[in-house]
Amino acid sequence: MENKDTKVLSFWVSPFGLRVEWALKLKGVEYEYIEEDVFNKSNLLLQMNQVHKKVPVLIHHNKPICESFVIMEYIDETWTQYPLMPQEPHQRAVTRFWASFAEEKVLQAAGKAMMFSGDEKKNNAENAKEAMEKIEELIKGKKFFGGENIGYLDLALGWISYFLPVMEEAGNFHIMDPLEFPAISSWKKNFLDHPIIKDTPPPREKTLCHLQSRIIAFASRSGD
Structure with missing residues (x-):
């Protein structure tokens, strides 16, 4: 309804x-x-x-x-049921920091790695990977960033679970190695298995085609 x-x-x-x-x-x-x-x-x-x-x-x-x-x-x-943010002010501030960090240091760099070629692709992929190493330390020993339940930071970083692998395939670059990022890999599975989350990501093939079309359009505009 x-x-x-x-x-x-x-x-x-x-x-x-x-x-x-x-x-x-x-x-x-x-x-x-x-x-x-x-x-x-x-x-x-x-x-x-x-x-x-x-x-x-x-x-x-x-x-x-x-x-x-x-x-x-x-x-x-x-809507106060099922709190997403921690209640303690310092923890709330830390949560906001990591949400912004992932957006600025991982998502933006991965987006550039997907779109660009040559050294720009390589450098941005490396920058994203270095940032992911810090997120790996953050999630170690936890089921979710929010503890035992999905919280604000899990939702903020949720794109890593389903969108980043498609970005990597579309742009022919690699950041996420399960052997290098075992804690994030475990979190990804927990996140995507959650009953609220599991049926919601867009179809992979449709997403891949969309991203590939954006790469082609970007290359035509930039003269690559």
């Missing part, structure tokens, strides 16, 4: 939108999903996110909230 007071504007392959949906699902919040064509943006999206004009957008009681990390904190504060 959809909740017309809560809507999510997203794009089927967006890892940022998916983390918002995961947060709502973990909380048991019903919502209406509205698929956006990010290459032909709707008037609704342009109206609801006038600054960045990007997905995801959460619309709650006709008020928009933008940026996935901000949205997840809003969800956590609005």
Whole structure:
């Protein structure tokens, strides 16, 4: 059943939108999903996110909230069942730090490694791998980053479990070796086996085709 007071504007392959949906699902919040064509943006999206004009957008009681990390904190504060963030202020700050770290040091570098070639591909893949080594230490000895239950940081880093392997295949680079990252590999399995998570990632082949098309488009624009 959809909740017309809560809507999510997203794009089927967006890892940022998916983390918002995961947060709502973990909380048991019903919502209406509205698929956006990010290459032909709707008037609704342009109206609801006038600054960045990007997905995801959460619309709650006709008020928009933008940026996935901000949205997840809003969800956590609005629906208090199943807390996502730690309650202790220092732990909350640490959680925000690692979410930003993974976004800036792993996702952005992996994205560049996927798109670029030559030394730029190699250097960005190495930078992403070095950052992953720090995340490996963070998750050692834990089932989830949130402890025994999925929390905010698990959702923030959830793209690593299903999206990063497809990025690696599409861009012909390699970061995640299970032998080098056993703790992350164990976390990936735990995360993807969770009943809320397991059926939600987009189809792998469809995702791969999408990423390959983006690489081709990027290369044509950059003259590679």
